[in-house]
Amino acid sequence: MKIFKPFEVIREELEKAEEFSRKLLSSKVSLVLKAGGYILDSGGKRVRPGLTIISGMITGAPLDRLIPVATVMEYMHTATLLHDDIVDGAKLRRGKPSANEVFGNDVAVLVGDYMFAKAIYVLAVYGGEEVLKVASQTVQDMAEGELLQLERIGNLSINEEDYFDVIYRKTASLLATCCECGAILGKADKNTRTALRKYGEFIGYAFQLVDDAFDYISDSQTIGKPAGNDIREGKVTYPLLSIMAELSESEKQEIEQVFTNPNPSQEEITFVREIVLEKGGDRKTFQLARDYVERAKEELSVFNDSPFKKALFEIADFIVERTY
Amino acid sequence: MKIFKPFEVIREELEKAEEFSRKLLSSKVSLVLKAGGYILDSGGKRVRPGLTIISGMITGAPLDRLIPVATVMEYMHTATLLHDDIVDGAKLRRGKPSANEVFGNDVAVLVGDYMFAKAIYVLAVYGGEEVLKVASQTVQDMAEGELLQLERIGNLSINEEDYFDVIYRKTASLLATCCECGAILGKADKNTRTALRKYGEFIGYAFQLVDDAFDYISDSQTIGKPAGNDIREGKVTYPLLSIMAELSESEKQEIEQVFTNPNPSQEEITFVREIVLEKGGDRKTFQLARDYVERAKEELSVFNDSPFKKALFEIADFIVERTY
Numbered sequence: 001m002k003i004f005k006p007f008e009v010i011r012e013e014l015e016k017a018e019e020f021s022r023k024l025l026s027s028k029v030s031l032v033l034k035a036g037g038y039i040l041d042s043g044g045k046r047v048r049p050g051l052t053i054i055s056g057m058i059t060g061a062p063l064d065r066l067i068p069v070a071t072v073m074e075y076m077h078t079a080t081l082l083h084d085d086i087v088d089g090a091k092l093r094r095g096k097p098s099a100n101e102v103f104g105n106d107v108a109v110l111v112g113d114y115m116f117a118k119a120i121y122v123l124a125v126y127g128g129e130e131v132l133k134v135a136s137q138t139v140q141d142m143a144e145g146e147l148l149q150l151e152r153i154g155n156l157s158i159n160e161e162d163y164f165d166v167i168y169r170k171t172a173s174l175l176a177t178c179c180e181c182g183a184i185l186g187k188a189d190k191n192t193r194t195a196l197r198k199y200g201e202f203i204g205y206a207f208q209l210v211d212d213a214f215d216y217i218s219d220s221q222t223i224g225k226p227a228g229n230d231i232r233e234g235k236v237t238y239p240l241l242s243i244m245a246e247l248s249e250s251e252k253q254e255i256e257q258v259f260t261n262p263n264p265s266q267e268e269i270t271f272v273r274e275i276v277l278e279k280g281g282d283r284k285t286f287q288l289a290r291d292y293v294e295r296a297k298e299e300l301s302v303f304n305d306s307p308f309k310k311a312l313f314e315i316a317d318f319i320v321e322r323t324y
Numbered sequence: 325m326k327i328f329k330p331f332e333v334i335r336e337e338l339e340k341a342e343e344f345s346r347k348l349l350s351s352k353v354s355l356v357l358k359a360g361g362y363i364l365d366s367g368g369k370r371v372r373p374g375l376t377i378i379s380g381m382i383t384g385a386p387l388d389r390l391i392p393v394a395t396v397m398e399y400m401h402t403a404t405l406l407h408d409d410i411v412d413g414a415k416l417r418r419g420k421p422s423a424n425e426v427f428g429n430d431v432a433v434l435v436g437d438y439m440f441a442k443a444i445y446v447l448a449v450y451g452g453e454e455v456l457k458v459a460s461q462t463v464q465d466m467a468e469g470e471l472l473q474l475e476r477i478g479n480l481s482i483n484e485e486d487y488f489d490v491i492y493r494k495t496a497s498l499l500a501t502c503c504e505c506g507a508i509l510g511k512a513d514k515n516t517r518t519a520l521r522k523y524g525e526f527i528g529y530a531f532q533l534v535d536d537a538f539d540y541i542s543d544s545q546t547i548g549k550p551a552g553n554d555i556r557e558g559k560v561t562y563p564l565l566s567i568m569a570e571l572s573e574s575e576k577q578e579i580e581q582v583f584t585n586p587n588p589s590q591e592e593i594t595f596v597r598e599i600v601l602e603k604g605g606d607r608k609t610f611q612l613a614r615d616y617v618e619r620a621k622e623e624l625s626v627f628n629d630s631p632f633k634k635a636l637f638e639i640a641d642f643i644v645e646r647t648y
Contacts, residue, residue, distance in 0.1 A: 109411060143434045
């Protein structure tokens, strides 16, 4: 099994999670197997199971509960991807045709529901009440995050707080929950549990900030989806927010026209990208991501040195070092 | 509050459930309030909360846990309706424009997810592990039921077992779960718990059979959606299955053409309806529904007479007496 490098320390446990997943995704309904398998097999680094396992192992969680819980954190993520792709009308996901493109929106809705349900079932059996409360709060957060984003399309008057509110729900909440659930299973004390949750939250912000910066600088070869997507969809993200104060009124108005146009031209998108890059919106975004990575690492001071702590450091660093 | 007649005996508790629901559906995301409120307010008899409350009260469940659990059974149902309407491309629901028509598929997907999550959260807090296991199994069932139905569109070779397999998942599973969860909260013994679950399952079959019969006989005035919908969508249901053996090969072939045509004409739909009605498919379906109502009532023999038992009888009878 090809493995994300910081996860070498939990290779055996991650392989067990993959095996548990294969057994779990059995159904007499062939569309579940096809569509569920399609999206699970299309890769991803298994960041969420990995974070759950490491957070569990660093706090001494029993593997027989930790592996199932870690496995279905990927299911919650996968279900969200399936539903988000419907919302976004996405045609590509990780460089492959998205599941809604291949199987249709109807199948994507229902297979997403099935995977949510399977996740909740496993959390009920293996996780216990506390894990379920935290996890179901996150499912609410994720749905609210996407809805908030929808409500704010084309809205240039949002501020940084609004932006962080959305990315907390969309991205940081689930990563924080993975880490916290590991700690819950490890019966960690409150301080440790909070530290791991904060670690997950902060790397979540960093991850989304980098993602949003890439949308301004990358091309479709490297990130598997076309650049300027957020501009095209009217999503105001940090690279633009970070330079908003430096814009003239007329620039603001021109940008607003692009963001409220449901079908902006390539020229319009390039116009926005160039202003943002010229004023350093990408650099400011990367800088803030690096700050969050440092804050995430600081949270880990509650732990003594260990291979697990080292892995959590590497994951945090990877986020701001990745080139895609 | 206007109330479904058999629920008069639990009027106070149902009103508490409505109040709990209003408090629960608070969110800073206005789309949640609008779309969630739209579909919750569009009526329905609150059959699922009502069944949960009666099953709980007949087994002595504590109200402080029963009311929240009962409330979110309606949320699970509502979320399913939201997602099913996307799958079916439905334009009407209970005679009103469906939520996906009013708010769009994107909002319908996400608000459905939000309501599922809210339900799971409440079940985790008030229901406990056993309730959660049963409820999350039902969410899997419901998604699988819709997927099975999708897979079988236009397939005339399905048999009665296949049909019951689908309607168990689509309809009976949640009703059975409502009754069982009431019994779980009432700490009922195994026999009683099974009897209530079976009662819910059997009235679920009866309900769906009647629904499927109405699709052959009704017009849009009375049921709030156009007749012949299942034929149009290629869904083979009991009225057709019940007369299949009486059809000539050429009739079968003609019907198959209609069911595999993605856009059958009104004449084609009328052709199928007339054959089915002429051969008594609607009467056979109602008869089977009545049989299931009787079986449901027999399950209640574990209980002594009480206003709650009387209400459960009335609900069962209502299913086959309703005219819409």
